[in-house]
Amino acid sequence: xxxxxxxxxxxxxxxxxxxxxxxxxxxxxxxxxxxxxxxxxxxxxxxxxxxxxxxxxxxxxxxxxxxxxxxxxxxxxxxxxxxxxxxxxxxxxxxxxxxxxxxxxxxxxxxxxxxxxxxxxxxxxxxxxxxxxxxxxxxxxxxxxxxxxxxxxxxxxxxxxxxxxxxxxxxxxx
Numbered sequence: 001x002x003x004x005x006x007x008x009x010x011x012x013x014x015x016x017x018x019x020x021x022x023x024x025x026x027x028x029x030x031x032x033x034x035x036x037x038x039x040x041x042x043x044x045x046x047x048x049x050x051x052x053x054x055x056x057x058x059x060x061x062x063x064x065x066x067x068x069x070x071x072x073x074x075x076x077x078x079x080x081x082x083x084x085x086x087x088x089x090x091x092x093x094x095x096x097x098x099x100x101x102x103x104x105x106x107x108x109x110x111x112x113x114x115x116x117x118x119x120x121x122x123x124x125x126x127x128x129x130x131x132x133x134x135x136x137x138x139x140x141x142x143x144x145x146x147x148x149x150x151x152x153x154x155x156x157x158x159x160x161x162x163x164x165x166x167x168x169x170x171x172x173x174x
Contacts (some may be wrong), residue, residue, distance in 0.1 A: 033155045036063050036162065045069060045085070050087050059096050063155040067148070068092040070161060071141055079137050087126055094122040103150040115142035 005011040026032075040047060046065060046134075060068070072091040075081035083091065095118050106114065119127065130138060148157055167174045 001066065018152060028153060033159065036064050036066065036155055036158045038066065042066055042069075043114045048085060049089050049093055052086075057105070060092075060096060061154065063158045064149055065163075066144055067090060067154045067158050070158075071145060075137065077132065080129075081134060081137075083112075083126075090126055093120060093123065094118040095123075103147070106150075111145055111146065115146050129154070 001012050001015075002009070012063075046062070049069075050063065069088060069092050072083060072088045075082055101110075101114075127135065127138060148154060164174050
């Protein structure tokens with residue numbers, strides 16, 4: 001490098017000075033995504049959830065909560081479910097009774113069963129009143145949400161959904 005920059009000998013020295021001033025650690029193996037900030041409508045819905053489950057709200061980050069809310073709300077629009085906001089609150093809630101395992105710790109069978117273990121009594125009653133077809137859709141959604149969460153991609157999905165929502169609201173085909 002000194003030969004290449006012989007016309008500017010201070011270039012190599014300055015490069016080393018700059019390198020010495022940098023102190024950064026970039027975590028490996030984890031997604032580096034911005035944090036999604038809830039809008040007013042989302043904050044209002046979150047408040048309903050917090051009032052229902054004030055003791056357990058901290059187990060869900062804003063991003064996980066919003067992803068779960070959006071997905072369960074989507075069951076009404078896409079699959080003809082008739083879930084009220086109260087029902088959606090029950091669906092979003094996870095009754096965590098033990099530490100949350102990592103994806104690597106779970107067999108495929110355990111991964112399928114995990115969302116069922118997180119159901120409370122109200123959610124189980126709601127589930128039992130579904131048709132077999134809707135139970136299959138509900139189970140698949142819960143399974144997908146668990147996989148997304150255990151992979152650490154709640155925020156990614158929320159951010160992409162926000163891009164898509166904005167594009168549709170502004171006449172941009174997606």
